[in-house]
Amino acid sequence: MRSEWTAISDDLGPEKVILLREPRIGLEGILVVDNTAAGPAIGGIRMALDITVDEVARLARAMTFKNAAAGLRHGGGKAGIVGDPTMLPHEKERLVRAFGVAIRDIVDYIPGPDMGIDEACMAALYDEIGRVVGLPRALGGIPLDTLGATAFGLAIAAEVADEFGVVDLAGSRVVVQGFGAVGAHAARFLVERGAIVVAVSDSRGGMADPSGLDIEKLLLWKSAGNPVSEFAGGTAIAHEALIGYPCDIWIPAARPDVFTAANAATVAARLILPGANIPATADAERIFHERGVLMIPDFIANAGGVICGAVEYAGGNATHAFATIEERVRDNTREVLKRWQRSGDLPSVVAIDMAGERVREAMTYRRSF
Ligand code: NAD
Numbered sequence: 001m002r003s004e005w006t007a008i009s010d011d012l013g014p015e016k017v018i019l020l021r022e023p024r025i026g027l028e029g030i031l032v033v034d035n036t037a038a039g040p041a042i043g044g045i046r047m048a049l050d051i052t053v054d055e056v057a058r059l060a061r062a063m064t065f066k067n068a069a070a071g072l073r074h075g076g077g078k079a080g081i082v083g084d085p086t087m088l089p090h091e092k093e094r095l096v097r098a099f100g101v102a103i104r105d106i107v108d109y110i111p112g113p114d115m116g117i118d119e120a121c122m123a124a125l126y127d128e129i130g131r132v133v134g135l136p137r138a139l140g141g142i143p144l145d146t147l148g149a150t151a152f153g154l155a156i157a158a159e160v161a162d163e164f165g166v167v168d169l170a171g172s173r174v175v176v177q178g179f180g181a182v183g184a185h186a187a188r189f190l191v192e193r194g195a196i197v198v199a200v201s202d203s204r205g206g207m208a209d210p211s212g213l214d215i216e217k218l219l220l221w222k223s224a225g226n227p228v229s230e231f232a233g234g235t236a237i238a239h240e241a242l243i244g245y246p247c248d249i250w251i252p253a254a255r256p257d258v259f260t261a262a263n264a265a266t267v268a269a270r271l272i273l274p275g276a277n278i279p280a281t282a283d284a285e286r287i288f289h290e291r292g293v294l295m296i297p298d299f300i301a302n303a304g305g306v307i308c309g310a311v312e313y314a315g316g317n318a319t320h321a322f323a324t325i326e327e328r329v330r331d332n333t334r335e336v337l338k339r340w341q342r343s344g345d346l347p348s349v350v351a352i353d354m355a356g357e358r359v360r361e362a363m364t365y366r367r368s369f
Helices: 053-069 089-103 119-129 149-163 181-192 215-223 239-243 282-291 304-313 318-343 347-364
Strands: 016-022 027-035 041-048 076-082 109-113 173-177 196-202 205-208 235-237 249-252
Touching: 016 053, 016 089, 027 041, 027 053, 027 089, 041 053, 041 089, 041 304, 053 076, 053 304, 053 347, 076 089, 076 109, 089 119, 109 119, 109 304, 149 181, 149 304, 149 318, 173 181, 181 196, 181 215, 181 249, 196 215, 196 239, 205 239, 304 318, 318 347
Parallel strands: 041 076, 041 109, 173 196, 173 249
Antiparallel strands: 016 027, 027 076, 196 205, 205 235
16 A cells, blocks of 8 residues: 555555445445454444545554454444534435445444544444444444443543543542543543542533532533533633543543643643543643643544444343453553553553553464465
8 A cells, every 4th residue: 555545554464445336326435454464353443524645544553553452253344424423414415325345345344433423323324235343222222422442441441541540439539521421421430439529611601610510410410401500509611621620530521632742741630531532732742741731642532432332232231242342442441551660651552562562472373364
Protein backbone atom coordinates (compact mmCIF):
# COMPACT_ATOMS: atom_id res chain seq x y z
CA MET A 1 0.00 0.00 0.00
CA ARG A 2 1.20 3.50 -0.73
CA SER A 3 1.89 5.08 2.64
CA GLU A 4 -0.02 8.27 1.83
CA TRP A 5 -3.30 6.38 1.36
CA THR A 6 -4.24 6.70 5.01
CA ALA A 7 -2.98 8.51 8.09
CA ILE A 8 -1.70 5.17 9.36
CA SER A 9 0.08 2.53 7.27
CA ASP A 10 2.62 0.33 9.03
CA ASP A 11 3.38 -3.29 9.87
CA LEU A 12 0.12 -3.64 11.82
CA GLY A 13 -2.28 -2.37 9.19
CA PRO A 14 -4.60 -1.39 7.74
CA GLU A 15 -5.49 -4.63 5.98
CA LYS A 16 -8.41 -3.15 4.04
CA VAL A 17 -9.47 0.39 3.16
CA ILE A 18 -12.76 0.29 1.27
CA LEU A 19 -14.78 3.15 -0.18
CA LEU A 20 -18.45 2.24 -0.54
CA ARG A 21 -20.94 3.95 -2.86
CA GLU A 22 -24.55 3.26 -3.81
CA PRO A 23 -25.61 6.35 -5.80
CA ARG A 24 -29.27 5.30 -6.14
CA ILE A 25 -29.67 5.42 -2.36
CA GLY A 26 -27.15 8.18 -1.72
CA LEU A 27 -24.81 5.96 0.30
CA GLU A 28 -21.20 7.02 0.65
CA GLY A 29 -19.22 5.10 3.24
CA ILE A 30 -15.76 4.12 4.37
CA LEU A 31 -14.61 0.87 5.94
CA VAL A 32 -11.14 0.33 7.39
CA VAL A 33 -10.26 -3.13 8.66
CA ASP A 34 -7.02 -2.40 10.46
CA ASN A 35 -5.81 -5.72 11.84
CA THR A 36 -7.46 -9.14 12.21
CA ALA A 37 -4.61 -11.17 13.73
CA ALA A 38 -6.62 -11.86 16.90
CA GLY A 39 -9.90 -12.48 15.03
CA PRO A 40 -12.54 -10.59 13.06
CA ALA A 41 -12.37 -6.85 13.66
CA ILE A 42 -14.95 -5.20 15.94
CA GLY A 43 -15.48 -1.46 15.68
CA GLY A 44 -18.28 1.05 15.48
CA ILE A 45 -19.90 2.79 12.55
CA ARG A 46 -19.87 6.58 12.88
CA MET A 47 -22.33 8.74 10.95
CA ALA A 48 -21.16 12.29 10.22
CA LEU A 49 -21.20 14.70 7.30
CA ASP A 50 -17.45 15.32 7.41
CA ILE A 51 -16.10 11.81 7.96
CA THR A 52 -12.77 11.11 6.24
CA VAL A 53 -10.65 8.05 5.43
CA ASP A 54 -7.92 9.31 7.77
CA GLU A 55 -10.34 9.71 10.67
CA VAL A 56 -11.73 6.21 10.13
CA ALA A 57 -8.20 4.76 9.80
CA ARG A 58 -7.11 6.36 13.08
CA LEU A 59 -10.23 5.12 14.86
CA ALA A 60 -9.71 1.63 13.40
CA ARG A 61 -6.16 1.56 14.78
CA ALA A 62 -7.45 2.68 18.17
CA MET A 63 -9.82 -0.32 18.07
CA THR A 64 -6.93 -2.68 17.23
CA PHE A 65 -5.14 -1.49 20.37
CA LYS A 66 -8.27 -1.38 22.52
CA ASN A 67 -9.36 -4.92 21.57
CA ALA A 68 -5.84 -6.34 21.90
CA ALA A 69 -5.30 -4.67 25.26
CA ALA A 70 -8.63 -6.06 26.46
CA GLY A 71 -7.54 -9.57 25.42
CA LEU A 72 -10.48 -10.01 23.05
CA ARG A 73 -10.46 -12.53 20.21
CA HIS A 74 -11.05 -9.61 17.85
CA GLY A 75 -9.00 -7.25 15.78
CA GLY A 76 -9.81 -3.61 15.11
CA GLY A 77 -11.79 -1.84 12.42
CA LYS A 78 -14.07 1.14 12.01
CA ALA A 79 -16.58 2.44 9.49
CA GLY A 80 -18.07 5.75 8.52
CA ILE A 81 -21.28 6.65 6.75
CA VAL A 82 -21.48 10.12 5.27
CA GLY A 83 -24.70 11.66 6.51
CA ASP A 84 -26.38 14.02 8.92
CA PRO A 85 -26.84 12.01 12.14
CA THR A 86 -30.06 13.92 12.89
CA MET A 87 -31.78 12.68 9.69
CA LEU A 88 -35.19 11.03 10.01
CA PRO A 89 -35.06 7.45 11.36
CA HIS A 90 -36.49 5.85 8.18
CA GLU A 91 -33.88 7.65 6.04
CA LYS A 92 -31.13 6.51 8.37
CA GLU A 93 -32.43 2.94 8.24
CA ARG A 94 -32.29 3.02 4.40
CA LEU A 95 -28.67 4.17 4.43
CA VAL A 96 -27.69 1.67 7.13
CA ARG A 97 -29.33 -1.20 5.22
CA ALA A 98 -27.55 -0.11 2.01
CA PHE A 99 -24.30 0.00 3.99
CA GLY A 100 -25.06 -3.55 5.19
CA VAL A 101 -25.54 -4.80 1.64
CA ALA A 102 -22.22 -3.18 0.68
CA ILE A 103 -20.22 -4.84 3.51
CA ARG A 104 -22.08 -8.17 3.54
CA ASP A 105 -19.09 -10.07 2.17
CA ILE A 106 -16.46 -8.35 4.33
CA VAL A 107 -16.86 -11.01 6.98
CA ASP A 108 -13.76 -10.04 8.93
CA TYR A 109 -15.57 -6.88 10.09
CA ILE A 110 -18.25 -6.96 12.80
CA PRO A 111 -19.95 -3.56 13.10
CA GLY A 112 -21.04 -1.89 16.33
CA PRO A 113 -22.67 1.45 17.16
CA ASP A 114 -20.75 4.73 17.34
CA MET A 115 -21.71 8.41 17.09
CA GLY A 116 -25.01 8.84 15.22
CA ILE A 117 -25.76 5.09 15.12
CA ASP A 118 -28.08 3.49 17.67
CA GLU A 119 -29.53 0.09 18.62
CA ALA A 120 -32.30 0.37 15.98
CA CYS A 121 -29.64 0.86 13.28
CA MET A 122 -27.78 -2.18 14.58
CA ALA A 123 -31.01 -4.25 14.47
CA ALA A 124 -31.55 -3.23 10.80
CA LEU A 125 -27.96 -4.13 10.01
CA TYR A 126 -28.33 -7.47 11.80
CA ASP A 127 -31.35 -8.14 9.62
CA GLU A 128 -29.16 -7.52 6.55
CA ILE A 129 -25.89 -9.26 7.46
CA GLY A 130 -26.44 -11.27 10.69
CA ARG A 131 -23.19 -10.15 12.42
CA VAL A 132 -23.23 -7.06 14.64
CA VAL A 133 -22.75 -6.04 18.27
CA GLY A 134 -24.91 -3.57 20.17
CA LEU A 135 -28.29 -5.19 19.50
CA PRO A 136 -31.55 -4.41 21.32
CA ARG A 137 -32.37 -6.74 24.21
CA ALA A 138 -35.13 -8.43 22.17
CA LEU A 139 -32.44 -9.72 19.78
CA GLY A 140 -30.13 -10.96 22.54
CA GLY A 141 -28.30 -7.67 22.99
CA ILE A 142 -26.84 -6.38 26.26
CA PRO A 143 -27.99 -2.72 26.63
CA LEU A 144 -24.54 -1.43 27.52
CA ASP A 145 -25.45 2.26 27.79
CA THR A 146 -28.47 1.56 30.02
CA LEU A 147 -26.32 -0.62 32.27
CA GLY A 148 -23.28 1.68 32.17
CA ALA A 149 -20.73 -0.87 30.91
CA THR A 150 -18.09 1.69 29.93
CA ALA A 151 -18.61 3.69 33.14
CA PHE A 152 -18.19 0.52 35.19
CA GLY A 153 -14.77 0.03 33.59
CA LEU A 154 -13.86 3.63 34.50
CA ALA A 155 -14.73 2.93 38.14
CA ILE A 156 -12.52 -0.17 38.10
CA ALA A 157 -9.66 1.89 36.63
CA ALA A 158 -10.20 4.41 39.46
CA GLU A 159 -9.91 1.59 42.02
CA VAL A 160 -6.56 0.61 40.51
CA ALA A 161 -5.36 4.24 40.60
CA ASP A 162 -6.27 4.21 44.31
CA GLU A 163 -4.26 0.97 44.75
CA PHE A 164 -1.24 2.72 43.18
CA GLY A 165 -1.61 5.68 45.55
CA VAL A 166 -2.63 8.19 42.88
CA VAL A 167 -5.89 9.09 44.64
CA ASP A 168 -7.78 8.03 47.72
CA LEU A 169 -11.11 7.07 46.18
CA ALA A 170 -13.08 7.43 49.43
CA GLY A 171 -13.81 11.14 49.72
CA SER A 172 -12.32 11.98 46.28
CA ARG A 173 -13.90 14.99 44.59
CA VAL A 174 -14.99 14.18 41.04
CA VAL A 175 -15.77 16.39 38.02
CA VAL A 176 -17.69 14.88 35.09
CA GLN A 177 -17.91 16.56 31.70
CA GLY A 178 -20.82 15.05 29.73
CA PHE A 179 -23.60 13.69 31.94
CA GLY A 180 -24.69 11.12 29.33
CA ALA A 181 -24.53 7.32 29.06
CA VAL A 182 -20.90 7.17 30.19
CA GLY A 183 -20.63 10.24 32.46
CA ALA A 184 -23.83 9.79 34.47
CA HIS A 185 -23.14 6.12 35.20
CA ALA A 186 -19.50 6.94 36.06
CA ALA A 187 -20.75 9.45 38.64
CA ARG A 188 -23.05 6.79 40.11
CA PHE A 189 -20.35 4.07 40.27
CA LEU A 190 -17.83 6.44 41.87
CA VAL A 191 -20.32 7.65 44.49
CA GLU A 192 -20.93 3.95 45.32
CA ARG A 193 -17.16 3.76 45.98
CA GLY A 194 -17.20 6.69 48.42
CA ALA A 195 -16.33 9.57 46.08
CA ILE A 196 -18.29 12.82 45.94
CA VAL A 197 -19.22 14.46 42.63
CA VAL A 198 -18.62 18.19 42.87
CA ALA A 199 -19.37 19.34 39.29
CA VAL A 200 -20.99 17.96 36.15
CA SER A 201 -21.97 19.32 32.74
CA ASP A 202 -23.94 18.51 29.63
CA SER A 203 -24.14 20.31 26.30
CA ARG A 204 -26.20 23.14 27.86
CA GLY A 205 -23.93 24.03 30.81
CA GLY A 206 -22.66 22.90 34.20
CA MET A 207 -23.79 22.47 37.82
CA ALA A 208 -21.51 22.47 40.86
CA ASP A 209 -21.53 22.04 44.60
CA PRO A 210 -18.18 21.78 46.40
CA SER A 211 -19.78 19.70 49.16
CA GLY A 212 -21.13 17.15 46.65
CA LEU A 213 -24.13 16.96 44.30
CA ASP A 214 -26.97 14.54 45.06
CA ILE A 215 -26.28 12.18 42.17
CA GLU A 216 -29.37 10.02 42.67
CA LYS A 217 -31.62 13.10 42.35
CA LEU A 218 -29.57 14.46 39.47
CA LEU A 219 -29.91 11.16 37.58
CA LEU A 220 -33.70 11.33 37.95
CA TRP A 221 -33.70 15.00 36.88
CA LYS A 222 -31.56 14.26 33.81
CA SER A 223 -33.48 11.13 32.81
CA ALA A 224 -36.64 13.27 32.69
CA GLY A 225 -34.94 15.25 29.91
CA ASN A 226 -33.81 18.25 31.96
CA PRO A 227 -30.42 19.97 31.57
CA VAL A 228 -28.06 19.62 34.55
CA SER A 229 -27.62 23.42 34.66
CA GLU A 230 -31.25 23.77 35.84
CA PHE A 231 -30.94 21.24 38.67
CA ALA A 232 -31.99 22.79 42.00
CA GLY A 233 -29.25 21.29 44.19
CA GLY A 234 -26.19 23.39 43.31
CA THR A 235 -24.87 26.45 41.51
CA ALA A 236 -24.87 26.71 37.72
CA ILE A 237 -21.39 27.12 36.20
CA ALA A 238 -20.11 27.79 32.69
CA HIS A 239 -18.50 25.08 30.57
CA GLU A 240 -15.07 26.75 30.80
CA ALA A 241 -15.18 26.83 34.63
CA LEU A 242 -15.24 23.03 34.74
CA ILE A 243 -11.66 22.60 33.50
CA GLY A 244 -9.96 24.17 36.53
CA TYR A 245 -12.64 23.24 39.09
CA PRO A 246 -11.04 22.01 42.36
CA CYS A 247 -11.19 18.20 42.34
CA ASP A 248 -9.15 15.00 42.53
CA ILE A 249 -10.61 13.08 39.55
CA TRP A 250 -11.67 14.62 36.22
CA ILE A 251 -13.77 12.54 33.81
CA PRO A 252 -14.05 13.73 30.22
CA ALA A 253 -17.16 11.96 28.86
CA ALA A 254 -18.35 14.17 26.02
CA ARG A 255 -15.94 14.97 23.22
CA PRO A 256 -12.28 14.85 22.07
CA ASP A 257 -9.50 17.44 22.65
CA VAL A 258 -10.96 18.92 25.84
CA PHE A 259 -7.48 19.45 27.29
CA THR A 260 -5.03 21.53 25.29
CA ALA A 261 -1.69 23.24 25.87
CA ALA A 262 -3.69 26.35 26.77
CA ASN A 263 -5.61 24.83 29.70
CA ALA A 264 -3.74 21.67 30.86
CA ALA A 265 -1.79 23.58 33.53
CA THR A 266 -5.04 24.75 35.15
CA VAL A 267 -6.44 21.24 35.76
CA ALA A 268 -6.44 20.64 39.49
CA ALA A 269 -7.11 16.88 39.41
CA ARG A 270 -4.51 14.22 40.12
CA LEU A 271 -6.29 11.60 38.01
CA ILE A 272 -7.97 11.87 34.60
CA LEU A 273 -10.24 9.00 33.62
CA PRO A 274 -11.17 9.27 29.95
CA GLY A 275 -14.67 8.13 29.06
CA ALA A 276 -14.33 10.02 25.78
CA ASN A 277 -11.66 9.03 23.27
CA ILE A 278 -8.63 11.32 22.69
CA PRO A 279 -9.60 13.83 25.43
CA ALA A 280 -6.21 15.56 25.39
CA THR A 281 -3.91 16.87 22.68
CA ALA A 282 -0.35 15.49 22.67
CA ASP A 283 0.91 18.75 24.24
CA ALA A 284 -1.66 18.60 27.03
CA GLU A 285 -0.75 14.99 27.71
CA ARG A 286 2.92 15.96 28.11
CA ILE A 287 1.99 18.82 30.46
CA PHE A 288 -0.03 16.42 32.63
CA HIS A 289 2.87 13.98 32.71
CA GLU A 290 5.34 16.68 33.76
CA ARG A 291 2.93 17.93 36.47
CA GLY A 292 2.39 14.41 37.87
CA VAL A 293 -1.25 14.28 36.77
CA LEU A 294 -2.05 10.71 35.74
CA MET A 295 -4.21 10.34 32.62
CA ILE A 296 -5.05 6.67 32.21
CA PRO A 297 -4.97 5.95 28.44
CA ASP A 298 -8.46 6.17 26.92
CA PHE A 299 -8.41 2.73 25.29
CA ILE A 300 -7.50 1.10 28.61
CA ALA A 301 -10.00 2.98 30.81
CA ASN A 302 -13.00 3.06 28.45
CA ALA A 303 -12.80 -0.49 27.03
CA GLY A 304 -15.94 -1.58 28.95
CA GLY A 305 -18.25 -0.94 26.00
CA VAL A 306 -16.37 -3.07 23.50
CA ILE A 307 -15.76 -5.82 26.05
CA CYS A 308 -19.53 -5.89 26.59
CA GLY A 309 -20.04 -6.04 22.80
CA ALA A 310 -17.62 -8.95 22.45
CA VAL A 311 -19.38 -10.86 25.26
CA GLU A 312 -22.73 -10.20 23.56
CA TYR A 313 -21.34 -11.46 20.23
CA ALA A 314 -20.14 -14.65 21.93
CA GLY A 315 -23.67 -15.21 23.34
CA GLY A 316 -22.95 -14.11 26.93
CA ASN A 317 -25.20 -12.13 29.25
CA ALA A 318 -24.82 -8.90 31.25
CA THR A 319 -23.49 -10.66 34.38
CA HIS A 320 -20.77 -12.30 32.33
CA ALA A 321 -20.03 -8.98 30.57
CA PHE A 322 -19.57 -7.06 33.85
CA ALA A 323 -17.34 -9.78 35.32
CA THR A 324 -15.19 -9.70 32.16
CA ILE A 325 -14.99 -5.88 32.22
CA GLU A 326 -13.92 -5.97 35.84
CA GLU A 327 -11.21 -8.56 35.24
CA ARG A 328 -9.82 -7.10 32.00
CA VAL A 329 -9.86 -3.41 32.95
CA ARG A 330 -8.36 -4.17 36.37
CA ASP A 331 -5.53 -6.34 34.97
CA ASN A 332 -4.74 -3.95 32.12
CA THR A 333 -4.78 -0.81 34.23
CA ARG A 334 -2.47 -2.51 36.74
CA GLU A 335 -0.11 -3.60 33.98
CA VAL A 336 -0.03 -0.11 32.40
CA LEU A 337 0.53 1.61 35.75
CA LYS A 338 3.32 -0.83 36.63
CA ARG A 339 5.08 -0.12 33.33
CA TRP A 340 4.46 3.62 33.74
CA GLN A 341 6.00 3.66 37.22
CA ARG A 342 8.95 1.54 36.08
CA SER A 343 9.74 3.43 32.88
CA GLY A 344 8.67 6.99 33.66
CA ASP A 345 7.25 7.16 30.10
CA LEU A 346 3.89 8.66 29.18
CA PRO A 347 1.04 6.28 30.14
CA SER A 348 -0.19 6.30 26.52
CA VAL A 349 3.26 5.26 25.27
CA VAL A 350 3.48 2.28 27.63
CA ALA A 351 -0.13 1.28 26.84
CA ILE A 352 0.48 1.37 23.08
CA ASP A 353 3.67 -0.67 23.56
CA MET A 354 1.73 -3.22 25.61
CA ALA A 355 -1.13 -3.45 23.07
CA GLY A 356 1.32 -3.51 20.13
CA GLU A 357 3.21 -6.44 21.72
CA ARG A 358 -0.07 -8.37 21.96
CA VAL A 359 -1.05 -7.62 18.33
CA ARG A 360 2.42 -8.57 17.05
CA GLU A 361 2.35 -11.81 19.05
CA ALA A 362 -1.08 -12.65 17.58
CA MET A 363 0.35 -11.91 14.12
CA THR A 364 3.08 -14.55 14.60
CA TYR A 365 0.33 -17.20 14.66
CA ARG A 366 -1.02 -16.19 11.24
CA ARG A 367 0.03 -17.76 7.95
CA SER A 368 2.87 -15.65 6.55
CA PHE A 369 3.24 -17.09 3.03
P1 NAD B 1 -24.02 10.48 25.23
O1 NAD B 1 -24.49 11.13 24.00
O2 NAD B 1 -24.89 9.54 25.97
O3 NAD B 1 -23.56 11.58 26.29
C1 NAD B 1 -22.76 12.67 25.95
C2 NAD B 1 -23.09 13.79 26.93
O4 NAD B 1 -22.18 14.87 26.68
C3 NAD B 1 -24.48 14.38 26.78
O5 NAD B 1 -25.02 14.56 28.07
C4 NAD B 1 -24.24 15.73 26.11
O6 NAD B 1 -25.22 16.69 26.47
C5 NAD B 1 -22.90 16.09 26.68
N1 NAD B 1 -22.13 17.08 25.91
C6 NAD B 1 -22.04 17.25 24.59
N2 NAD B 1 -21.22 18.28 24.31
C7 NAD B 1 -20.77 18.75 25.50
C8 NAD B 1 -19.91 19.79 25.89
N3 NAD B 1 -19.32 20.57 24.99
N4 NAD B 1 -19.68 20.00 27.23
C9 NAD B 1 -20.27 19.22 28.15
N5 NAD B 1 -21.11 18.21 27.83
C10 NAD B 1 -21.35 17.98 26.53
O7 NAD B 1 -22.62 9.77 24.81
P2 NAD B 1 -21.86 8.64 25.60
O8 NAD B 1 -22.23 7.32 25.04
O9 NAD B 1 -21.96 8.90 27.06
O10 NAD B 1 -20.36 8.89 25.10
C11 NAD B 1 -19.59 9.95 25.65
C12 NAD B 1 -18.19 9.88 25.05
O11 NAD B 1 -17.58 8.64 25.40
C13 NAD B 1 -18.17 9.96 23.53
O12 NAD B 1 -17.04 10.70 23.15
C14 NAD B 1 -18.03 8.52 23.12
O13 NAD B 1 -17.37 8.40 21.86
C15 NAD B 1 -17.15 7.97 24.22
N6 NAD B 1 -17.28 6.54 24.45
C16 NAD B 1 -18.51 6.00 24.71
C17 NAD B 1 -18.62 4.64 24.97
C18 NAD B 1 -19.95 4.01 25.31
O14 NAD B 1 -19.96 2.87 25.72
N7 NAD B 1 -21.06 4.71 25.19
C19 NAD B 1 -17.47 3.82 24.92
C20 NAD B 1 -16.22 4.40 24.67
C21 NAD B 1 -16.14 5.77 24.44
